[in-house]
Amino acid sequence: MSERPTALLPFPDSAAIGPVGIELAGRPLTDLAAEFGTPLYVYDAASIRTRASAVVSALQTAPSGGRAAFALKSLSTLGVLRLIHEQGMGADCASAGEIAAALRAGFDGGSLVIHGNAKSSEDLHAAVEAGARLVVLDGRDDAERLAAVCRELGRTQDVLVRIAPGIDVDTHRHIATGHHGSKFGVTPAEGAALLRDLPAGLNGRGVHVHLGSQILDTAPLIAAARWLPAFAKAEGIDLQVLDVGGGLGIRYTPEQSAPDPGAHTRNLVEAISTVCGDEGLDVPEIIVEPGRSIVGQSGITLYSVIGTKTVGDGSTWVAVDGGMGDNMRVGLYGATYAPVLAARPLDPGTGLYRIAGRHCESTDVVAEGVALPTPQVGDVLAVPATGAYHQTMAHTYNLFGRPAAVLVDEAGAQLITRREATDELFARDV
Ligand SMILES: Cc1ncc(COP(=O)(O)O)c(C=O)c1O
Numbered sequence: 001m002s003e004r005p006t007a008l009l010p011f012p013d014s015a016a017i018g019p020v021g022i023e024l025a026g027r028p029l030t031d032l033a034a035e036f037g038t039p040l041y042v043y044d045a046a047s048i049r050t051r052a053s054a055v056v057s058a059l060q061t062a063p064s065g066g067r068a069a070f071a072l073k074s075l076s077t078l079g080v081l082r083l084i085h086e087q088g089m090g091a092d093c094a095s096a097g098e099i100a101a102a103l104r105a106g107f108d109g110g111s112l113v114i115h116g117n118a119k120s121s122e123d124l125h126a127a128v129e130a131g132a133r134l135v136v137l138d139g140r141d142d143a144e145r146l147a148a149v150c151r152e153l154g155r156t157q158d159v160l161v162r163i164a165p166g167i168d169v170d171t172h173r174h175i176a177t178g179h180h181g182s183k184f185g186v187t188p189a190e191g192a193a194l195l196r197d198l199p200a201g202l203n204g205r206g207v208h209v210h211l212g213s214q215i216l217d218t219a220p221l222i223a224a225a226r227w228l229p230a231f232a233k234a235e236g237i238d239l240q241v242l243d244v245g246g247g248l249g250i251r252y253t254p255e256q257s258a259p260d261p262g263a264h265t266r267n268l269v270e271a272i273s274t275v276c277g278d279e280g281l282d283v284p285e286i287i288v289e290p291g292r293s294i295v296g297q298s299g300i301t302l303y304s305v306i307g308t309k310t311v312g313d314g315s316t317w318v319a320v321d322g323g324m325g326d327n328m329r330v331g332l333y334g335a336t337y338a339p340v341l342a343a344r345p346l347d348p349g350t351g352l353y354r355i356a357g358r359h360c361e362s363t364d365v366v367a368e369g370v371a372l373p374t375p376q377v378g379d380v381l382a383v384p385a386t387g388a389y390h391q392t393m394a395h396t397y398n399l400f401g402r403p404a405a406v407l408v409d410e411a412g413a414q415l416i417t418r419r420e421a422t423d424e425l426f427a428r429d430v
Helices: 030-034 047-060 079-085 097-106 120-131 140-153 189-194 217-236 261-279 291-298 329-333 422-426
Strands: 014-017 022-024 039-045 066-071 090-093 112-114 134-137 158-162 203-207 241-243 285-288 300-312 316-320 351-356 365-372 378-386 406-410 411-419
Touching: 022 030, 030 039, 030 300, 030 378, 030 406, 030 411, 039 047, 039 291, 039 411, 047 066, 047 079, 047 261, 047 285, 047 291, 047 406, 066 112, 079 097, 079 291, 079 406, 079 411, 090 097, 090 378, 097 112, 097 120, 112 120, 120 134, 120 140, 134 140, 134 203, 134 241, 140 158, 140 203, 189 203, 217 241, 217 261, 217 411, 261 285, 261 291, 285 422, 291 422, 329 365, 365 378
Parallel strands: 039 406, 066 090, 066 285, 090 112, 112 134, 134 158, 158 203, 203 241, 241 285, 316 351
Antiparallel strands: 014 022, 039 300, 300 316, 300 378, 351 365, 406 411
């Protein structure tokens, strides 16, 4: 992989340069754009399989076993979920909708871990009815509501409590979740008190922590994993399950480098096993909940160039046929990307271009300061590393239908989401 041209570094594993530009598993991106239209989400099956199976294998080294629950919030398209299920992962779901998606994709209810800082009774009903492996409590009201659902359904439910340990991570503040003041989880002291005094029908199995997302320095993730067993021992918590969440980052631009998900999972297992040995504790079952690090690097978004113009300050805009409707991350977090022209990825840049989205917001910008060979109307722009938190966050602002998605592997390109037609935009209006 290291011999790949720099421009291709954030692209999926199967990407290579062919006679007509970038190819994915042998299919030119320009062909995919012509066949399925733009904007188009493209996912590389090989990238997803490799990462999912590496995490699953790493957990097999855990003394008391482990479970990798894929975070559906990062990508919940059924065609991709089926692939992830085939690799042996479970699912982390944060709503009745995500539970339905996991079940439709073939996940067993017993492989589901349920999240949410404001779960409704409907979400909790769906969780208990699915036979979810664990519901992660976000506070006492959540516990009381879940207990009421369990009474109504005549069931009991295994639970974890989400702790916000007060550990800061080096990521955008809008995707940090484990600091003091986070809206997620409870303080360590409150978590311990809740586990000691759970309402009838709920069985406490351990604790959960999730520090944030797009974390490239893994030290805080390992620190949290090491801290939790010692904390549980000090509080007298019977730690049967330790869920250390997700959060591992990916490479969005060629300059970045990102940790390997399999190696990181092995490090987590080792850190937890060592600290449990030091504390004289049995190693709990370990759960991880990766999302972005499984699917993020697999995705490419393809756009068509609609027009170019040089404006009053001398800068040149390149307008494309997508934007914030298919990529919310720029507006939400100021995320940066390294787009290339799919047919001319290695041609020298003739300037630094600003890539504009088509939505009526000045913040609707795909990327700024991008070195490209002079873009022409009709060129296909390929934005790499768009597999996570893109399709799941897509919306229909300005009444543009949401894009189609294809899954590509050696066998070909399979349409897994069709483009949203204009008529469908009014399906719910009465
Ligand atoms: C509880 C929980 N688990 C897992 C994840 C997945 O995180 P990531 O996609 O960064 O791996 C998230 C996302 O924020 C989360 O909130």
